[in-house]
Amino acid sequence: xxxxxxxxxxxxxxxxxxxxxxxxxxxxxxxxxxxxxxxxxxxxxxxxxxxxxxxxxxxxxxxxxxxxxxxxxxxxxxxxxxxxxxxxxxxxxxxxxxxxxxxxxxxxxxxxxxxxxxxxxxxxxxxxxxxxxxxxxxxxxxxxxxxxxxxxxxxxxxxxxxxxxxxxxxxxxxxxxxxxxxxxxxxxxxxxxxxxxxxxxxxxxxxxxxxxxxxxxxxxxxxxxxxxxxxxxxxxxxxxxxxxxxxxxxxxxxxxxxxxxxxxxxxxxxxxxxxxxxxxxxxxxxxxxxxxxxxxxxxx
Amino acid sequence: xxxxxxxxxxxxxxxxxxxxxxxxxxxxxxxxxxxxxxxxxxxxxxxxxxxxxxxxxxxxxxxxxxxxxxxxxxxxxxxxxxxxxxxxxxxxxxxxxxxxxxxxxxxxxxxxxxxxxxxxxxxxxxxxxxxxxxxxxxxxxxxxxxxxxxxxxxxx
Numbered sequence: 001x002x003x004x005x006x007x008x009x010x011x012x013x014x015x016x017x018x019x020x021x022x023x024x025x026x027x028x029x030x031x032x033x034x035x036x037x038x039x040x041x042x043x044x045x046x047x048x049x050x051x052x053x054x055x056x057x058x059x060x061x062x063x064x065x066x067x068x069x070x071x072x073x074x075x076x077x078x079x080x081x082x083x084x085x086x087x088x089x090x091x092x093x094x095x096x097x098x099x100x101x102x103x104x105x106x107x108x109x110x111x112x113x114x115x116x117x118x119x120x121x122x123x124x125x126x127x128x129x130x131x132x133x134x135x136x137x138x139x140x141x142x143x144x145x146x147x148x149x150x151x152x153x154x155x156x157x158x159x160x161x162x163x164x165x166x167x168x169x170x171x172x173x174x175x176x177x178x179x180x181x182x183x184x185x186x187x188x189x190x191x192x193x194x195x196x197x198x199x200x201x202x203x204x205x206x207x208x209x210x211x212x213x214x215x216x217x218x219x220x221x222x223x224x225x226x227x228x229x230x231x232x233x234x235x236x237x238x239x240x241x242x243x244x245x246x247x248x249x250x251x252x253x254x255x256x257x258x259x260x261x262x263x264x265x266x267x268x269x270x271x272x273x274x275x276x277x278x279x280x281x282x283x284x285x286x287x288x289x290x291x292x293x294x295x296x297x298x299x300x
Numbered sequence: 301x302x303x304x305x306x307x308x309x310x311x312x313x314x315x316x317x318x319x320x321x322x323x324x325x326x327x328x329x330x331x332x333x334x335x336x337x338x339x340x341x342x343x344x345x346x347x348x349x350x351x352x353x354x355x356x357x358x359x360x361x362x363x364x365x366x367x368x369x370x371x372x373x374x375x376x377x378x379x380x381x382x383x384x385x386x387x388x389x390x391x392x393x394x395x396x397x398x399x400x401x402x403x404x405x406x407x408x409x410x411x412x413x414x415x416x417x418x419x420x421x422x423x424x425x426x427x428x429x430x431x432x433x434x435x436x437x438x439x440x441x442x443x444x445x446x447x448x449x450x451x452x453x454x455x456x
Contacts, residue, residue, distance in 0.1 A: 019305075019312035110337060110344060117340075121314060125307055132304060139311045146318045147342060154322060154343035158336065160420030169348055169418065169425060202423040215345075250345070 023134075025229075026141040031268040032134040038082035039271040040137075041091075041122060043280045044261055045075035048098065048115050050284050051254050054291070067101035070094050087128035095123040111255045118143060118262075140262045145226045147259070148239065152219030164203025164212035168192055171201075179249050183207040218242050226266065236266045252299045257283050318342070332388030333415050333429050339386060348418035348425055351381045353393075355400065358408030372403045384413065389431065397435040398443050407437040 016024060049071030056064030077090025099116035121139060125132050160166035170176035171192045181189055188205050195201050203209055222242050225235030240263055247256035257280065264270045290298050302310070322342060329336050335349040355367040355377075369377050380396040397409050415429040432448040 017308075019308040022312040022315055023308055110341065113340060114342075121311065124302060124310060132307060135304070135308055135311055139314065142315045143318070146315070150322050151343040151346075154336070154341070154346045157322075157326065158347040158418075158420055160347045160418050162420070163423060165418060165420050165423035166345065166347060168423060197425065200423040201425075 023138040023142075026138040026145075028134060028137050028141075028265070028268050032137040032265075033268075034085060034128075034130040034133050035082060036268045036271040037128065037133040037136050038078060038087060039276070040140075040261065040265060041087065041128070042075050042078040042082065043271075043276065044115075044119070044258070045071050045078060045095075047254075047257055047261065047280055047284070048119065049073075049075055051115075052098070052101075054254075054287075058291075063101050067098045070101075071098045074098070085130065088126060091126045091128065092123045095119040099123075111252070111258070114147075115258060137265050137268065140265050141226070144239070144259070144262050144266070145223050148219045148226065148242075149223035152216040152221075152223065155216035155219070161212045161216050164208050165201060167208070167212050168201040168203050169197075171195075175249055175251050179211070180208070183211040218245075232266055236263060239263050239266075250299075251297065253283070253287055254299065329388075332390055334388035335385040337385075347420060348416075349385070350416040350425075351384045352412075352414040352416055352427070353377055353381060354412040354414075356410040357400065357404050357406040359406070364408075364410065367400070367404070373400055376400060376403070392447065393433055394435075394443060394446065397433070398437075401435065401437040401443070409433075409435045409437075411435070 049068045052064045052068030052071055054068075056062065056066075056068055071094070074090050074094035077094065078087055081087045081090055099120045118140065122128070122136060125136055128136065155161045155166075167176060167180060171180060171189075180192070183205075184192070184203065184207055185205050188203070188208065192201060203212055218238075219242065222235060222239040225231045225238055228235075240260060243256050243259050243263070247253055261276075261280070264276060270276050287298055321340065325339060325341060326336075328334070328339065329341075335341075335351075336346050337344050337349070355369075356364040357367055358364055367373060376396055376399040380391075380393055383391045393411050393413060397411060400409055401407065411433040413431045413433070414427045416425055416427050418425050433446060434448050435443055435445040438444050
């Protein structure tokens with residue numbers, strides 16, 4: 001049950017249309033079979049559902065409990081329907097409802113909005129069949145490239161990483177302070193800690209400037225490696241390492257998990273094994289245990 | 301139900317829109333004074349941005365002390381700031397004023413809302429836009445007043 005994006009829009013007289021060419025650029029070389037995408041969507045919905053339940057419990061907001069329960073129901077529906085070779089009923093209203101709930105308040109921010117938009121895009125693809133598996137996978141692969149690209153490019157545009165001014169202003173943020181302590185000379189670290197917040201704050205040491213500039217360079221680099229077909233294998237490796245590196249500092253593990261699930265679509269075979277299922281469940285168990293033992297240390 | 305070809309066109313359009321989205325997003329953010337992280341900024345940790353709110357309220361003896369937010373007023377301000385980060389100038393503090401007027405039992409409020417952004421080159425976290433509002437709670441419970449002047453864009 002393999003699919004190829006280019007095939008479905010190819011005619012004998014003409015080559016593939018622009019849409020097929022755009023998506024075909026992120027083709028999975030025929031490895032995007034239905035079970036792969038069904039497993040990916042099941043795990044994504046499972047992850048989103050657990051994340052929403054956590055938000056609901058932490059914020060005492062029933063709307064998240066409801067959206068979490070719906071997302072988990074969608075995950076169960078995906079798992080059940082995947083045996084029939086198509087996802088038909090479980091996705092549209094379920095995912096749409098999650099998206100609606102998740103985006104009802106600006107405080108929810110970017111991660112929920114991203115998840116909701118991607119799931120909404122999948123809902124539009126219902127019924128998800130073998131023929132559409134490659135199209136869905138291509139959209140998610142493009143999303144990985146664009147997230148990295150824009151994350152790096154916008155850091156360049158706002159210009160707060162060339163001299164480390166963004167990181168310098170995070171000196172009192174526990175998530176960033178430890179890595180700045182490692183990268184900066186002790187005198188610079190101490191000077192930043194006691195600096196007047198109304199005055200200029202930048203990094204001056206080689207270590208600090210390397211750390212700061214490595215952030216956007218690694219993001220743009222990963223985007224390029226993932227975009228170029230011949231470097232995608234290296235790009236996947238570098239990207240997973242970069243996401244882990246970012247989340248070791250930012251601790252937004254919930255988003256990191258979403259991103260890694262998306263990145264693993266660059267190696268669709270991953271979804272054929274049980275390892276990725278164990279990874280998602282294990283990550284959530286670890287998140288849950290951490291939340292009980294040290295609330296607020298890891299962010300979702 | 302969409303066809304395979306229609307789905308491909310839709311997804312390709314999404315890819316193209318996402319590809320160019322940061323450009324209009326940049327100008328939208330600048331125009332309405334919102335947080336660059338918000339409104340599907342597609343990138344976080346780009347720069348520092350904050351919304352500052354200063355409030356004074358009229359007492360029975362016509363003094364205007366500065367509000368020290370706590371309890372209901374603190375939550376109301378936090379919610380306003382969250383919306384303001386996303387909607388920028390499009391979100392005026394009318395609801396905040398109404399909530400505070402009832403919570404404080406006052407009929408007059410002066411609110412200053414300021415955007416604080418990081419000048420990456422100089423490393424200074426500075427106020428770049430300040431707006432002033434004055435509200436009166438009428439006898440019938442309705443809110444009067446609003447923005448006092450056009451937004452005050454300070455030179456960078």
